Amino acid sequence: MKNEKEEIVYHYCSLEGFLSIIQNSSIWMSDISKSNDCLESIYICNKIKNRIKCELEVDSENLHAWETGDRISGELDDSMLTYVVCFSEKMDCLSQWRGYADDGKGISIGFCKKMLESLPKIMHHNLSFSKVIYDEKQQEKYINKVVEEIFRNMEFKGIGLAGIEWNSNHKDEFAKYKNPSFEEEREWRLIFNSFPKWKEIKVGDMSFTEPTYRVSKGQLISYVELSFANVKSEFVKEIWIGPKSKIELRDIKHVLSRYGYYDEVDDYNEKNPILITKSSSSYR
16 A cells, blocks of 8 residues: 655646646756746746845936846846746645646546655755645745845846846755635645756656757747656656546556556556546546
8 A cells, every 4th residue: 555654746737738648757847937826937936036126226326237237147047948847735636637637537646755865965956846836924034035136146246247146146046935815735846957058868767868959839848857667656656637537447457558557467566556537536
């Protein structure tokens, strides 16, 4: 049986997305600036900028110097991308089914949280696995910390240079914050900040492929793949079938068997440790 203490996080996707993940033993991490939510990558960033502007607006010259530095920062920052893949603590959440899994016709894949947490410990830089922060008090605490640091830099380096540097100093943190209205999602994110060109990077038993591009909704979107081919049976823990899906449990078992996750098409046991469950939601 499943270890009750084992922590799992869930990735909601379409049936096509599920099949791609299982066939290739990899999951996509996409450029966050091209996500469906246009505020996804700039939510907390805008709050920090607004605070700085409020503090400086009494002096138009200082405000102009800050805005000029901030503009240059944005231009320099275009060379660095933030790649993200999202998970939820909830395995059977209606809002997730509707928003991210083809309106309930898709799949929720449960991944081993411990293995995701181990990746930044191996790589040490530019990579984090973090719980998204929705709490406004925690967000305010972070904003205060960053604003105080920016004003210290203004004293030592000048307003313009502080404006140029601030974004790159904190970009790896921005993706950890989200509007409180999304709190129900209870989201976790694997976040990778990098230039959009490198060769394959091995991280323990997994690896990040070199970036490539896909076309979606008229956009060119850069993405990388987190490959888990060497540990796929340990990494994939559960499969949940969406409430509106026509897929049968046996269909999932055959797919997992075909691509090496199962030795045999059989019920859940020690040899076939991936639990497959149909959503209990009444959404149809």
